[in-house]
Amino acid sequence: MNKDLNDTSEHIEVSVDELDDADIQHVNNPIVGLKPIVKEFLGSVKEVRQENNKFIFTDGAASVEVRVVSDEIIRVRMAPHSVFLDDFSYAVPLLDQKVAVFNFKDEKTYYSVSTNTVTCRINKENFLISFVDNDNNITNEDYLAMHWEENAKFGGYYVYCTKKSDPDESYFGLGDKPTDLNLRGKRLQNWNSDTYSFAKHQDPLYRSIPFFISLKEGNAHGIFLDNTFKTHFDFAQEDPTKLSFWADGGELQYYYIHGPKMMDVVKRYNSITGTHQLPPIWALGYHQCRWSYYPESKVKDLAYQFRSRKIPCDALYLDIDYMDGYRCFTWNKKYFPNPKKMIKELSDDGFKTVVIIDPGIKVDDNYWVFKEGKENKYFCRRSDDYFMEGHVWPGRCQFPDFTNPEVRTWWGGLFKELVEVGVAGVWNDMNEPAVFGSGTFPDDVRHQFDGHRGSHRKAHNVYGMQMVRATYDGLKKIQKNKRPFTITRAGYSGVQRYSCVWTGDNVASWEHLKIGSLQMQRLSMSGLPFAGTDIGGFSGEPTGELFTRWIQLGVFSPFMRAHSAGDTAEREPWSFGKELEDINRKFIELRYKLLPYIYSAFWEHHRYGFPILRPIVMLEQENADNKFREDEFTFGDKILVCPILDEGATSRNVYMPKGNWYDYWTHEMYEGGQEHLIQAPLDSMPIFVKAGSVIPEYPVMQHTNEIEIDELKFQIYYSDCEVNSFQFEDHGDTFGYEQDIYLERKFIVNGDKKSMTIKKSVEGLFNPRYETYDLKFIGLPFKPSKIIIDGVDFKGEIFFDNLKRVRINVSKYFKYIQILK
Ligand code: GLC
Numbered sequence: 083m084n085k086d087l088n089d090t091s092e093h094i095e096v097s098v099d100e101l102d103d104a105d106i107q108h109v110n111n112p113i114v115g116l117k118p119i120v121k122e123f124l125g126s127v128k129e130v131r132q133e134n135n136k137f138i139f140t141d142g143a144a145s146v147e148v149r150v151v152s153d154e155i156i157r158v159r160m161a162p163h164s165v166f167l168d169d170f171s172y173a174v175p176l177l178d179q180k181v182a183v184f185n186f187k188d189e190k191t192y193y194s195v196s197t198n199t200v201t202c203r204i205n206k207e208n209f210l211i212s213f214v215d216n217d218n219n220i221t222n223e224d225y226l227a228m229h230w231e232e233n234a235k236f237g238g239y240y241v242y243c244t245k246k247s248d249p250d251e252s253y254f255g256l257g258d259k260p261t262d263l264n265l266r267g268k269r270l271q272n273w274n275s276d277t278y279s280f281a282k283h284q285d286p287l288y289r290s291i292p293f294f295i296s297l298k299e300g301n302a303h304g305i306f307l308d309n310t311f312k313t314h315f316d317f318a319q320e321d322p323t324k325l326s327f328w329a330d331g332g333e334l335q336y337y338y339i340h341g342p343k344m345m346d347v348v349k350r351y352n353s354i355t356g357t358h359q360l361p362p363i364w365a366l367g368y369h370q371c372r373w374s375y376y377p378e379s380k381v382k383d384l385a386y387q388f389r390s391r392k393i394p395c396d397a398l399y400l401d402i403d404y405m406d407g408y409r410c411f412t413w414n415k416k417y418f419p420n421p422k423k424m425i426k427e428l429s430d431d432g433f434k435t436v437v438i439i440d441p442g443i444k445v446d447d448n449y450w451v452f453k454e455g456k457e458n459k460y461f462c463r464r465s466d467d468y469f470m471e472g473h474v475w476p477g478r479c480q481f482p483d484f485t486n487p488e489v490r491t492w493w494g495g496l497f498k499e500l501v502e503v504g505v506a507g508v509w510n511d512m513n514e515p516a517v518f519g520s521g522t523f524p525d526d527v528r529h530q531f532d533g534h535r536g537s538h539r540k541a542h543n544v545y546g547m548q549m550v551r552a553t554y555d556g557l558k559k560i561q562k563n564k565r566p567f568t569i570t571r572a573g574y575s576g577v578q579r580y581s582c583v584w585t586g587d588n589v590a591s592w593e594h595l596k597i598g599s600l601q602m603q604r605l606s607m608s609g610l611p612f613a614g615t616d617i618g619g620f621s622g623e624p625t626g627e628l629f630t631r632w633i634q635l636g637v638f639s640p641f642m643r644a645h646s647a648g649d650t651a652e653r654e655p656w657s658f659g660k661e662l663e664d665i666n667r668k669f670i671e672l673r674y675k676l677l678p679y680i681y682s683a684f685w686e687h688h689r690y691g692f693p694i695l696r697p698i699v700m701l702e703q704e705n706a707d708n709k710f711r712e713d714e715f716t717f718g719d720k721i722l723v724c725p726i727l728d729e730g731a732t733s734r735n736v737y738m739p740k741g742n743w744y745d746y747w748t749h750e751m752y753e754g755g756q757e758h759l760i761q762a763p764l765d766s767m768p769i770f771v772k773a774g775s776v777i778p779e780y781p782v783m784q785h786t787n788e789i790e791i792d793e794l795k796f797q798i799y800y801s802d803c804e805v806n807s808f809q810f811e812d813h814g815d816t817f818g819y820e821q822d823i824y825l826e827r828k829f830i831v832n833g834d835k836k837s838m839t840i841k842k843s844v845e846g847l848f849n850p851r852y853e854t855y856d857l858k859f860i861g862l863p864f865k866p867s868k869i870i871i872d873g874v875d876f877k878g879e880i881f882f883d884n885l886k887r888v889r890i891n892v893s894k895y896f897k898y899i900q901i902l903k
Contacts, residue, residue, distance in 0.1 A: 120231070121229045121230065121231045121242070122144075122162065122229060122230055122231070123209075123226065123227045123228070123229040124141050124144055124146065124160070124209035124227040124228050124229070125141035125142065125143070125144075125209065125227075126141060126206060126207050126208060126209060127139050127140070127141060127193070127204060127205075127206045127207075127209055128140055128141055128142045129142075130188075130193055132186060135149055135150040135151075135178065135181065135184060136148070136149045136150075137149075137186060137193075137195050139193065139204055139209070140164060141209060143162075143163065143164065144160065144161060144162045144163065144164060145160070145161050145164040145166070146158065146159065146160050146161075146204070146209070146211075146228065147159045147160075147161075147166060148195050148202050148204065148211075150181050150184045150195060150197055151177060151178065151179060151181075151337065151354065152179035152180065152181055152197075152350070152353065152354075153180075153181055153182055153197045153198055153199050153200075154197070154199050154200060154339065154340040154346070154350050155179070155337055155338070155339050155340070155350055155353075155354060156195065156197070156200065156202050156213070156337070156338045157177075157335065157336070157337050157338075158202075158211060158334075158335070158336055158337075158338065159333055159334065159335040160228045160230075160241065160333070160334040160335075161333065162230045162239055162241075166333070167332070167333045167534075168534050170531075170532065170533075170534050171308050172310065172532075172544050172547060172548070172574060172576060173306075173308050173354075173355050173574060173575040173576035174308060174354045174355055174576065175355075175356060175576070175579075176353065176354055176356065177354070179353065179354075181197060182197070182198050183197070183198055184196065184197050191205060191206055191207065192204055192205045192206055193206065198216075199215070199216060199340055200213055200214070200215060200216075200221075200338070200340040201213065201214045201215075202214075202338070208227055209227040209228070210223070210224040210226075210227055211223075211224050211228075212224065213303070213338050213340070215301075215340070215342070219301070221298070221301060221303050221340070221341075221342075222245060222296070222303055222305070222338060223245060223246045224243070224244065224245055224246070225244045225245055225246045225247075225323070225324050225325075226242075226244040228241070228242065228243050228334055229241075229242045229244075230242065230334070233330070233331060236331065236525070236537070236539065238331045238332070239331070240328060240329065240330055240331070241309075241328060241329050241331075241332070241333065241334035242326065242327075242328040242334070243307075243326065243327055243328065243334055243336065244324055244325070244326040245324070245325045245326070246323065246324065246325070247317075247318040247322065247323055247324055247325040248298050248299075249322060249323075250298065250299065250706070251266065251296055251297065251298040251318070251325075252264045252265075252266050252296070252297045252298075252699075252709045253265040253266050253294050253295070253296055253297075253317045253318075253325070254294060254295045254297065254344070254604070254607055254697075254699070255291070255293050255294035255295050255304070255604065255607055255608045256270060256272075256291055256292070256293070256294050256315065256604070256608060257272075257289045257290065257291030257293075257604065257605060257608045257610065258287050258288060258289045258291070258583075258585055258586075258601050258604065258605055259285060259286075259287070259601075259604060260280060260281075260282055260283065260284060260285075260287065260585075260597045260600065260601055261282065261283045261285070261600070262600070262712065263600055263603060263604060263697060263699070263710075263712035264699075264709050264710060264712075265294065265315075265317045266317050266318055267317065267318060267319050268317050268319055269314070269315065269316045269317070269319040269320070270285050270286070270314070270315050270317070271285060271286050271312060271313065271314045271315070272286055272289075272290035272291070272292050272312065272313045272314075272543060273286045273290065273312045273542065273543065274286070274288055274289060274290055274514035274522075274542060274543050274545070274546060274572045274573075274574075275287060275288065275514055275521065275522070276288070276512065276514050276516035276521065276522075276586075277586065277587070278587040278621070279587055279588075279589050279620075279621045279622075280586070280587070280588070280589075282593055282597055287585075287586060288514060288546075288571050288572050288573075288585075288586045289546075289572060289573045289574070289577075289583065289610075290310075290313065290543040290573070290574050290575070291573075291574070291575050291605075291608045291609065291610065292306065292307040292308070292309065292313045292315070292327070292575065293305070293306040293307075293351055293355075293575055293608055293609060294315065294317075294608075295341075295344055295347050295348070295607065296325075297344065297699070297703055297709065300342075300703055300704035300706075301341055301342035301703075302341035302342055302343060302344040302346075302347050302703060303338065303339060303340055303341045303342070303347060304337075304338075304339035304341070304347040304348075304350070304351055305327070305336055305337070305338060305339070306336060306337040306339065306351060306354075306355075306575065307327050307329065307335070307336045308335050308336065308337065308575070309329040309332045309333065309334070309335060310332065310540055310541065310542075310543045310544050310574060311329045311330045311331040311332045311539055311540055311543070312329065312330040312331075312539070312542075312543075313327065313328070313329045313330075314326075314327065314328050314329070314330075315327045330539065331539055331540060332540060337351075337354065339351055343703070344607070344699070344700045344703050345692060345693070345696070345700055348607055348608075348609060348691065348692065348693050348700075349690060349691040349692055350691070351609050351691075352578075352609050352687075352691030353691055355575050355576040355578070355579075355609055356576055356578065356579040357578065357579070357687055357688050357689075357691050358578050358579070358582070358611060358612050358684065358687060358688055359565060359579070359688065359817075360565065360684055360685060360688050360812075360819060361565060361567060361582065361612065361684060362564070362565045362567055362814060362815040363677065363681055363786050363814035363815065364396040364397065364434050364506075364567075364785070364786045364787065364814075364815070365396075365397070365507070365567045365582070365641075366640075366642075366677060366680050366681060366684070366786075367394065367395065367396030367397065367642070367673070367674065367677070367785060367786050368393075368394055368395045368396060368636075368642050368643075368644075368670045368673060368674075369395070369396060369397040369398075369399065369436070369641075369642060369643035369644070370384065370388070370395055370397070370398055370399065370643070370644055370654065371398075371399035371401065371436075371616075371643050371644060371645035371646075372399070372401065372645060372646050372648075372653060373401040373402070373403075373645070373646070373647055373648040374400065374401035374402060374403035374404065374648065375398065375399070375400065375401070376400070376403045376404060376414070376417045376418070377416070377417035377418065378417060378418050378419070378420075378424050381398060381400070381424065381428070382424070382427070382428075384398060384654070385398065385428055385431055385433050387654065387656065388433075388784075389431060389432075389784060391655075391656055391663065391667070392667065392784065393655050393656070393663075393666070393667050393670055394670050394671060394673070394674045394782070394783060394784050394785060395433065395670075395784070395785065396432070396433065396434060396785045396786055397433065397434040397435070397436050397506070397507065397643075398428065398433050398434075398435060398436070399435075399436045399437070399438070399509065399643075399645070400435065400436070400437045400438065401438050401648075402438055402440070402475050403417065404417065404418055404421075404437060404438075407444065407476055408440075408444065408474075408475040408476035408477075409443075409444045409446070409449050409451065409476055410439050410440060410442075410443060410451060410496075411439070411451055411496050411497075411499065411500065412449075421503050421504075422502075422503045422504055425503060425504035425505065426504055429504060429506075432784060432785030432787055432788055433785065434506035434507060434567075435504065435505055435506055435507075436505070436506060436507035436508065436509055436567070436569070437500060437505050437507075437508060437509065438508075438509045438510075438511055439508055439509070439510055439511075439553065440474060440475065440510070440511050440512040440513070441481050441482060441484070441510075441512060441513050441515055441545075441549055442472070442474035442475065442476060442479030442480075442481060442512065442515075442517075443455055443461070443476075443479055443480055443481065443482065444476035444477060444478070444479055445471065445477075445478045445479060445480055451496065452480070454492070455480065455482060455492075456480075458488075458492065460482050460483065460486070460488075460489045460492060461480035461481060461482060461483065462480070462481050462482070462483045462523065462527050462528065462529065462538075463527070463528055464524065464526055464527055464528070465526035465527075465528060465537070470523055470524075470527045472517035472518070472519075472520065472523070473517065473518045473519065474512060474516065474517060474518060475512075481515060481523070482549075483528075483529055483530055484545060484548035484549045484551070484552055485529040485530050485531045485532060485541050485544065485545070485548050486529075486530035486532075487530075487532060489530075489552070490548065490551065490552035490555065490556075491552075491555075491556075493549075493552040493553070493556060494552050494553065494555050494556020494557070494559060494560075495556060495559075495560075496556070497553065497556045497557055497560055498560050501557065501560045501561060506567060507566075507567035507568065507569070508553050508557065508566075508567070508568050508569075509568075509569045509570075510546070510549055510550045510553055510568065510569065510570045510571070510581070511570075511571050512571070513545060513546030513549045513550070513570060513571060513572040514542075514545070514546055514571070514572045515542075515545050515546070515572075522538075522542065523538045523542065524538065525537055525538050525539050526538065527541075529541035529545075543574050544574045545572065546570055546571065546572025546573055546574075546577075547570075547572070547573045547574045547576065547577040547580070549570070549572075550568050550570035550573070550577065550580050550581040551577075551579075551580045553566075553568050553580075553581075554566050554568045554580040554581060555580075563816045563817050563818075564815055564816060565815050565816065565817065567582075568580060568581040568582070569581060569582050569583065569584060569641070570582075570583055571583070571584065571586055573610070575609065577610065578609055578610045578611070578612065581612075582612035582613065582614070582640070582641050583605065583610055583612070583613050583641075584613065584614050584615065584616065584641060584643065584645075585598060585601045585602070585605075585613065585614070585615045585616070586616075586620075587616070587620045587621060587647075588615055588616050588619050588620050588621075589619050589620065589621050589622050590618060590619025590620075590621065590622035590623055590624035590628065590646075590650075591619060591622065591624075591628075592628060592727065592728060592729050594615075594619050595619075595628065595631060595632055595635065595725075595727050596713070596727045598615035598632075598635065598639075599635055599712075599713065599715075599725060599727065600712055601613070601615065602614065602615065602639055602640070602695055603695050603696075603697045603712070603715050606640070606693040606694055606695035606696070607693050607695075607696075607697065607700065609693075611640055611684075611687045611693050611694040611695070612640045612641055612684070612694070613639070613640055613641055614636070614639040614640060614641030614642055614643055615632075615635075615636075615639065616643070616644070616645040616646065617629075617632045617633060617635075617636045617639075617642070617643060617644040617645070618632050618644050618645070618646055618653050619632070619646070620645060620646060620647050621647050621650070622650070623650055623651055624653075625658075625729075626657075626658030626659060626662045627662075627729065627730075627764060628729070629653070629657075629658055629662070629666075630658070630662050630665050630666055630669075630764060631725065631726050631727070631764075631767075633655065633665075633666045633669050633670065634669050634725055634726070634767040635725040635727075636669075636673075637669050637670070637672050637673045637676070637767075638695070638715075638717045638721070638723040638725070640680075640684075640694050640695065642673060655667065655670065662764075664765075665764060665765045668765065669767070671782045674780060674782055674783055674786075675779050675780055675781075675782060676721075676777075676779065676780075677780050677786065678778035678779065678780055678794070678809060678810075678811065679718065679720070679721070679777050679778055679779075679809070680717070680718075681810060681811075681814075682718070682778070682808060682809050682810040683717060683718035685810035685819075685824075685826070686718065686808075686810075694717065694718065695715050695716070695717060696715055696716045696717075696718075696719065697711070697712065697715050698711040698714060698715065698716075698737060698739065699711065701716060701719075701739045702739050702740065708737075711737055713725070713727055714736060714737065719772070720771060720772045720775040720777060720807065721746070721769060721770070721771055721772075721775075721777070722736075722738060722739070722743060722769065722770040722771075722772070723769055724736045724760070724767070724768035724769070724770075725767060726762050726767060726768075731762070732761065732762060732763045732764070733759055733760060733761045733762055734759075734760060734762060734768065735757045735758070735759055735760075736757065736758050736759075736760045736768050736770070737756070737757045738752055738753075738754035738755070738756065738757075738758065738770060739754050739755070740754045740755040741754045741755075741772060741773060742754060742772075742773035742801065742802075743770040743771065743772060743773065744770060744771045744772075744773065744799050744860060744861055745760075745768075745769075745770060746769040746770060746771055747766060747769070749860050749861060749885060749887070751773070751861055752770065771797070771799055772799070772805070773799050773800065773801035773802075773805065773861070774799060774800075774801030774803065774804070774805025774807070774831045774832075775797075775798075775799045775805065775807050775831075776796050776797075776798050776799075776807035776809070776829040776831060776840070777796065777797045777798075777799075777807075778794060778795065778796050778809045779794075779795040779796070779797060780794075780795075781795075786814070790851065791850070791851075791852050792851075792852050793852050793853075793854050793855065793856050793891070794850070794852060794854075794855050794856070794894070795855070795856045795857075795858065796809075796855055796856070796857050796858070797858050797860055798829075798831060798840060798857060798858065798859050798860065799831075799860050799861055800831075800833050800838055800859065800860065800861035800862050800863065801831055801832065801833055802832075802833050802834060802835075803832065804830060804831070804832045805830070805831050805832070806828065806829070806830055807828070807829045807831065808826055808827060808828045808829065809826070809827045809829075810824060810825070810826050810827075811824065811825045811827075811848060811850055812824035812825065812846075812848050813848070818848075819846075822846050822847050823846070823847050823848050824846040824847070824848045825844060825845070825846045825847075825848040825849070825850065826844065826845045826846050827842060827843075827844050828842065828843050828844070828845070829841065829842050833862075833863075835863055835864065835903075836864065836902065836903040837900060837901060837902050837903065838859065838862060838900075838901045839898070839899065839900050839901075840898070840899045841897065841898050842896060842897055842898070843897070850894075852894065853893065853894055854891050854892060854893055854894060855891070855892055855893075855894055855896075856889070856891055857889065857890050857891075857892060857899075858887055858888070858889045859887065859888040859889070859901065860887050861886070862886055862887075862888060862901065864903040865882065865886070865903070866880065866882070866888055866901045866902060866903065867902060867903060868901075868902045869890060869899065869900070869901050869902070870899070870900040870902070871892055871896050871898070871899050872896055872897050872898055873898075876890065876892075878890060878891060878892075879891075888901065
């Protein structure tokens with residue numbers, strides 16, 4: 083039906099064949115007669131009123147609330163009949179932040195709400211909303227007034243927002259989409275789906291992260307559509323001049339997040355949705371998984387193989403076969419007669435044990451978990467009050483309603499025995515939720531939604547997040563001050579507060595190696611930094627070469643776990659012959675050497691909200707070419723990672739951002755701002771360190787608990803301009819850092835042709851046991867004649883090698899070092 087888009091007078095009412103009261107936005111909406119469904123648009127602004135940091139505008143029928151969340155974040159909500167939904171969000175626990183000052187103005191043609199960095203303008207005549215920076219540039223602008231359409235089937239509304247899109251505007255983010263990094267020209271949706279062996283461009287996958295970053299003429303801002311229903315994003319696909327996002331129900335509620343730096347947009351998104359807790363340091367080691375390692379003798383042999391072959395490893399996983407008939411929280415006593423003893427032995431050998439727990443609870447009146455859930459009415463029910471039943475691994479199952487806080491507390495308590503047996507981490511799977519045959523729950527399943535009841539249409543995308551939240555909170559309570567380790571497949575924005583994620587059932591192919599690299603970068607810039615892929619590919623068989631290239635990428639995956647399906651050949655780092663075993667060992671050892679650097683990047687994320695993997699476009703967003711660079715990234719801000727992603731390739735072109743970069747292996751220096759051809763035979767991988775960096779290094783260890791460090795190594799790379807670095811350290815597995823029991827060392831490196839200086843300062847109360855540092859200076863353009871430490875001539879030995887590297891041992895308390903020609 084054609085409708086004049088500016089004509090907002092028409093209000094058409096539609097019939098419903100099923101009314102779901104919990105999804106309806108306003109109780110008085112009359113539903114009569116069968117009429118065509120028509121989109122309704124906001125009209126002109128008639129009135130405005132202020133309630134503290136909220137400004138409510140109305141066209142007489144519909145209302146829009148503009149809320150100042152922080153100096154850089156403004157939230158917009160729309161209520162078609164002026165009755166806003168409960169202001170409740172699983173994603174945003176920190177709605178009101180510190181706002182220095184905000185202002186409201188009534189101008190001739192528009193109203194404005196501004197902070198000291200951004201202004202939201204609401205056009206009086208047509209209700210179009212725009213955001214403007216301090217230089218009066220429009221950063222984001224409605225193309226159409228916000229609009230809606232009644233949902234004839236369920237009640238409630240489809241809600242829409244359409245913004246202008248510039249021809250050169252790019253879009254990034256949206257979580258785990260297995261597609262090009264730049265989303266311009268794509269239409270995507272969010273509906274958590276179990277997608278075994280997914281294909282490139284397949285959509286949707288396992289997670290719903292309705293947050294994206296726009297980049298226009300070098301300036302960025304973000305939009306977070308906080309709506310848990312199925313959501314849709316059209317990134318100028320249908321019409322190159324328009325960007326649209328909409329939801330199949332719920333409220334049109336989005337956050338405008340000001341930039342202009344992409345890094346700041348992600349940081350600000352994490353400031354409202356939360357950051358990761360610091361993971362236990364063992365979680366950053368190498369993890370080995372398979373569906374499934376059993377019986378006990380197999381698991382022990384696996385452990386033995388790692389230690390005897392001297393391949394570092396911190397965690398072994400038990401997939402579903404450890405359970406009795408796939409009943410969660412039970413053990414198959416035939417395979418694992420004494421789990422406590424086995425786990426203790428593994429632990430004595432430095433292995434943590436992680437077990438899988440799925441949401442499907444077997445219908446079995448002799449099974450205590452089912453009985454407790456049934457008696458307490460903890461399982462999800464359909465609209466006719468019958469329990470939601472579906473088949474998963476255990477056969478006929480019912481499913482806890484994790485959106486009910488009481489159910490979450492119960493679920494969290496169920497982990498007590500597993501923790502007592504010694505289990506160190508929990509892997510939540512199948513929580514989209516996945517059901518054999520139908521895919522997931524029917525739409526009419528009811529959820530408590532923390533008191534804001536709704537159907538599965540509203541709860542589907544948060545089900546997995548609430549499951550892993552229950553798991554995380556339960557473990558945290560049981561383990562007291564120890565950091566929980568959880569991993570989840572499904573999630574919604576904010577899931578990073580509770581868990582790390584893996585990208586699900588990928589495939590052992592070169593294409594999937596590339597997809598994995600993209601997904602990790604995209605997850606990182608979508609606020610989920612602790613992510614990894616199934617190294618080697620879940621289904622299918624990798625060649626040895628592919629597995630090794632995947633291990634190399636894995637070193638720089640925030641979460642490094644090899645995993646494979648049950649019907650595949652053996653898939654351990656030694657499964658492809660001696661030569662590849664040696665290369666795989668070398669790279670897993672590299673992961674352990676870099677652990678203090680990797681751990682520091684996690685701290686930076688936790689404390690400041692910065693992503694861990696940073697695509698090149700985030701580093702140099704003003705360079706338009708970078709919008710399409712997607713096969714390299716930095717880990718933290720100091721290490722440039724350029725994985726080899728093509729079969730048979732032994733070299734690749736590497737683009738280095740501006741500044742100087744050192745080859746990690748050879749220490750050769752390259753000038754950035756251009757591409758270089760880098761050789762990378764199978765036993766190598768192009769990795770570069772930014773000039774001026776101070777990179778901490780551990781000795782090679784077989785697991786994170788093996789060695790008490792007696793001297794910390796630092797590699798210090800010469801730079802002719804000032805560069806800041808930091809390193810974080812603490813106990814590695816407690817929440818002591820919340821009470822300042824940590825140490826953050828900050829370094830400033832600088833140099834000229836005749837000298838190099840390093841300044842150090844510290845923050846925090848943690849005091850490591852070791853007393854000295856082993857400092858290696860790389861890339862000095864001169865042979866040093868003198869080193870002065872805190873004003874005193876250094877008398878110790880100065881090692882100077884033929885690669886012009888200088889090495890000294892110094893007290894950890896030094897504050898200032900000068901190296902002179
Ligand atoms: C799902 C998971 C996979 C796991 C398997 C058996 O396919 O994605 O990782 O191994 O279930 O539990």
